[in-house]
Amino acid sequence: xNRFNKILSPLLQPLAAILVGLIAGAIAIAIAGGNIxxxxxxxxxxxxxxxxxxxxxxxxxxxxxxxxxxxxxAFRSGFFNLGSEGQMxxxxxxxxxxxxxxxxxxxxxxxxAIIAGAVAGGxxxxxxxxxxxxxxxxxxxxxxxxxxxxxxxxxxxxSYPLKDRTGSAGLNQTxxxxxxxxxxxxxxxxxxxxxxxxxxxxxVLLYILLxxxxxxxxxxMIGGNPLFAVYGGVRRGSMMMTAMLFSGAFAGLxxxxxVLGTQYRxxxxxxxxxxxxxxxxxxxxxxxxxxxxxxVAAIFLAxxxxxxxxxxxxxxxxxxxxxxxxxxxxxxxxxxxxxxxIKRRKGQNTDGTAV
Amino acid sequence: xLLQMDKITKKYGEFxxxxxxxxxxxxxEVHAVVGENGAGKTTLMRMLYGMExxxxxxxxxxxxxxxxxxPLDAIRSGIxxxxxxxxxxxxxxxxxxxxxxxxxxxxxxxDRKQAARIVEQLSEKYGMKVDPWAVVGECSPGIQQxxxxxxxxxxxxxxxxxxxxxxxxxxxxxxxxxEAIKQLRxxxxxxxxxxxxxxxxxxxxxxxxVLRDGKVTGMVGKEETDVNHLSRLMVGxxxxxxxxxxxxxxxxxLEVTDVTLRGNKGKHILDHVSFDVYGGxxxxxxxxxxxxxxxxxxxxxxxxxxxSGRVAVNGTDTKNKNTRQIREQGLAHIPEDRYIWGxxxxxxxxxxxxxxxxxxxxxxxxxxxxxxxSMVSEWIAKYSxxxxxxxxxxxxxxxxxxxxxxxxARELAQGTPFLIAAEPTRGVDIGAMETIHTELLNKxxxxxxxxxxxxxxxxxxxxxxxxxVMYEGKIVGELTAKEATEEKIGLLMAGGA
Numbered sequence: 001x002n003r004f005n006k007i008l009s010p011l012l013q014p015l016a017a018i019l020v021g022l023i024a025g026a027i028a029i030a031i032a033g034g035n036i037x038x039x040x041x042x043x044x045x046x047x048x049x050x051x052x053x054x055x056x057x058x059x060x061x062x063x064x065x066x067x068x069x070x071x072x073x074a075f076r077s078g079f080f081n082l083g084s085e086g087q088m089x090x091x092x093x094x095x096x097x098x099x100x101x102x103x104x105x106x107x108x109x110x111x112x113a114i115i116a117g118a119v120a121g122g123x124x125x126x127x128x129x130x131x132x133x134x135x136x137x138x139x140x141x142x143x144x145x146x147x148x149x150x151x152x153x154x155x156x157x158x159s160y161p162l163k164d165r166t167g168s169a170g171l172n173q174t175x176x177x178x179x180x181x182x183x184x185x186x187x188x189x190x191x192x193x194x195x196x197x198x199x200x201x202x203x204v205l206l207y208i209l210l211x212x213x214x215x216x217x218x219x220x221m222i223g224g225n226p227l228f229a230v231y232g233g234v235r236r237g238s239m240m241m242t243a244m245l246f247s248g249a250f251a252g253l254x255x256x257x258x259v260l261g262t263q264y265r266x267x268x269x270x271x272x273x274x275x276x277x278x279x280x281x282x283x284x285x286x287x288x289x290x291x292x293x294x295x296v297a298a299i300f301l302a303x304x305x306x307x308x309x310x311x312x313x314x315x316x317x318x319x320x321x322x323x324x325x326x327x328x329x330x331x332x333x334x335x336x337x338x339x340x341x342i343k344r345r346k347g348q349n350t351d352g353t354a355v
Numbered sequence: 356x357l358l359q360m361d362k363i364t365k366k367y368g369e370f371x372x373x374x375x376x377x378x379x380x381x382x383x384e385v386h387a388v389v390g391e392n393g394a395g396k397t398t399l400m401r402m403l404y405g406m407e408x409x410x411x412x413x414x415x416x417x418x419x420x421x422x423x424x425x426p427l428d429a430i431r432s433g434i435x436x437x438x439x440x441x442x443x444x445x446x447x448x449x450x451x452x453x454x455x456x457x458x459x460x461x462x463x464x465x466d467r468k469q470a471a472r473i474v475e476q477l478s479e480k481y482g483m484k485v486d487p488w489a490v491v492g493e494c495s496p497g498i499q500q501x502x503x504x505x506x507x508x509x510x511x512x513x514x515x516x517x518x519x520x521x522x523x524x525x526x527x528x529x530x531x532x533x534e535a536i537k538q539l540r541x542x543x544x545x546x547x548x549x550x551x552x553x554x555x556x557x558x559x560x561x562x563x564x565v566l567r568d569g570k571v572t573g574m575v576g577k578e579e580t581d582v583n584h585l586s587r588l589m590v591g592x593x594x595x596x597x598x599x600x601x602x603x604x605x606x607x608x609l610e611v612t613d614v615t616l617r618g619n620k621g622k623h624i625l626d627h628v629s630f631d632v633y634g635g636x637x638x639x640x641x642x643x644x645x646x647x648x649x650x651x652x653x654x655x656x657x658x659x660x661x662x663s664g665r666v667a668v669n670g671t672d673t674k675n676k677n678t679r680q681i682r683e684q685g686l687a688h689i690p691e692d693r694y695i696w697g698x699x700x701x702x703x704x705x706x707x708x709x710x711x712x713x714x715x716x717x718x719x720x721x722x723x724x725x726x727x728x729s730m731v732s733e734w735i736a737k738y739s740x741x742x743x744x745x746x747x748x749x750x751x752x753x754x755x756x757x758x759x760x761x762x763x764a765r766e767l768a769q770g771t772p773f774l775i776a777a778e779p780t781r782g783v784d785i786g787a788m789e790t791i792h793t794e795l796l797n798k799x800x801x802x803x804x805x806x807x808x809x810x811x812x813x814x815x816x817x818x819x820x821x822x823x824v825m826y827e828g829k830i831v832g833e834l835t836a837k838e839a840t841e842e843k844i845g846l847l848m849a850g851g852a
Contacts, residue, residue, distance in 0.1 A: 212724075214717050221710065224699035231658060231688065231696045232710035233679030 046310015091252025106180025121252015435507025605634025
């Protein structure tokens with residue numbers, strides 16, 4: 001019974017949030033003049049109805065999962081990494097450059113591109129950590145603003161020096177990567193690629209890191225009570241940089257995998273407009289940064305998006321119904337964050353003698 | 356009877372915080388409620404003060420059954436409460452703090468002068484001197500407490516509940532408070548005092564109710580009891596006297612030389628503090644909290660930087676060392692505040708217990724959970740820590756006393772030659788206090804040096820081999836265990852020479 005409770009109780013809040021989100025979506029569907037049951041069944045079909053749709057959803061979930069895991073790692077260590085978008089983009093452009101210009105056999109180039117993408121994302125993120133540690137630049141703000149720097153820089157690169165001049169269209173993008181560099185698809189003719197396996201492995205590794213290792217322990221303690229951690233001999237500065245390094249590496253990997261597995265080039269705005277970074281942050285929040293839960297939440301949020309596309313294809317109800325459900329979820333999550341923040345503020349005044 | 360509480364029961368889920376408690380109070384009577392932590396004293400008072408509703412039972416005031424939904428109802432019925440932590444606005448004056456809620460006004464604006472006059476009259480009537488124009492934040496805890504009492508008197512309280520009133524006071528202030536209570540009693544006010552300091556209770560109370568595990572284990576008149584009898588009722592068994600072996604001085608484990616720290620306004624928080632601690636002895640630092648002890652400990656532990664001066668742990672300077680390095684030099688630290696420094700509330704008991712041991716109990720970067728579990732389980736058994744049904748219980752669900760025991764166990768187990776013990780028994784019950792004291796003495800006998808800081812004089816006197824007294828950032832006196840008495844220390848603590 002107790003064991004059952006322990007597994008179930010952390011799930012209660014996200015499930016309640018999802019339920020309310022779906023109810024809000026139902027109201028929106030009704031207002032838009034659609035049939036609720038029909039719309040939701042189309043949504044289900046769009047996300048999971050058939051092998052193609054399932055793999056499509058998982059393919060969309062891949063970058064979201066990786067980003068969400070990175071964000072979750074930072075959250076668990078008590079740091080707010082809002083720079084996933086930039087870290088993903090720098091990973092993507094780095095992977096594209098390596099993929100295009102590095103000589104050697106395809107598998108080697110591909111591997112190097114993936115690693116370089118992750119490293120680039122990690123270093124970019126660790127830089128923000130260093131600024132916080134050394135100069136007390138608020139991490140929340142620096143990670144957020146560094147997004148603009150890297151997104152705009154990548155736009156410059158693909159608009160001028162790296163621009164694909166072969167095609168007729170004036171799109172700002174790099175040339176296409178050689179097919180030998182592409183990440184293999186998991187199933188023939190389906191969009192799902194090897195990146196998904198990376199994401200699943202990443203979730204398991206993160207779980208083990210947090211749960212089982214000394215470093216994970218120190219990260220969790222810093223996240224729970226930094227003063228306690230410092231008192232116990234955890235070095236906050238180096239821990240912050242490590243956490244940010246890993247966190248950014250996950251996002252960089254997401255970007256690299258998108259380039260090598262889906263787009264086969266860096267296309268300006270493709271990663272940003274898909275909103276992977278923000279959906280990823282949401283997934284981490286929704287799952288309270290539990291690694292496995294985060295991966296599941298990422299798939300769920302991706303399914304909402306692919307499902308909404310299905311809705312738009314087959315009914316009169318617009319795509320935005322998916323956004324409405326997501327927005328309600330955000331509202332719920334922020335309500336919970338605010339609540340626990342207030343609780344923490346209040347809690348600081350008790351010394352536990354008032355039993 | 357002025358106040359009568361009959362068969363009061365309060366259940367939280369399946370847990371009985373109070374079980375069929377009878378309690379009464381006469382006009383002009385002082386009735387003390389004593390008991391260990393978690394015995395249900397505070398719960399009982401919260402129900403009387405309208406902060407909680409009883410599960411069953413009745414409360415009668417002047418013979419009429421009442422049901423308070425909030426403290427406001429209680430205040431209107433003439434019940435006032437002074438909390439353990441003062442609820443005052445530090446940046447406002449004494450008068451402003453007292454009249455709050457019912458301010459005198461002149462054509463719609465707050466009449467400060469009238470407020471001051473009211474406070475002067477109150478102060479005179481009840482024989483409690485205060486300066487109405489003084490800013491509360493600059494008053495001593497003793498004065499602040501007077502302000503709290505005057506506030507409830509101004510609100511028209513006939514019954515005043517004092518929750519652990521002497522916790523933050525100097526011995527002299529305690530005397531003044533007890534005197535004031537006796538004066539007010541003569542004027543017909545009634546008091547309920549929650550306390551665990553039995554000497555004070557015996558001094559001032561007419562009747563004493565003892566609670567244990569949510570039940571009344573005794574209700575006695577002052578004349579029919581003594582300290583031993585009361586502690587037996589509280590703990591439910593006899594207490595053993597501690598035996599102290601003579602000091603076997605070892606090597607110097609701590610050397611503090613000329614440590615100075617300035618505050619924001621350039622005032623000295625620590626003023627050229629120097630002292631040593633040797634292995635095999637317990638050095639106690641007495642002083643009213645806020646005289647620099649916290650900062651001193653943080654500097655020694657590497658949590659804060661001194662402006663100047665030198666600290667050496669086990670013969671090695673700690674300058675520019677982080678907490679990990681200082682711990683590796685041989686420091687363990689029972690921190691002053693268990694929630695701020697001592698634990699991670701949201702982590703499991705296991706995780707909170709692991710801190711500081713986690714780099715030792717590993718295999719290639721992976722924690723060795725088998726050893727960790729057996730280590731923490733051992734402490735739980737040894738210190739009888741009530742930690743729920745498993746080691747994965749979240750730390751915040753432990754009562755303060757149990758968490759304190761966990762922290763003490765963790766730090767003693769670090770096995771270091773030097774230990775800082777700051778308020779090691781704050782908030783723990785008598786039984787646990789006994790265990791902790793015994794363990795600290797064992798640690799000393801095994802050759803370790805202990806720096807003990809406590810606001811409980813009895814604890815300092817009981818454990819220390821040497822006693823340093825701090826006042827306004829300076830060490831104003833050093834006494835050996837033999838020559839130290841409560842009076843001598845009390846005088847030094849208050850700044851007297």
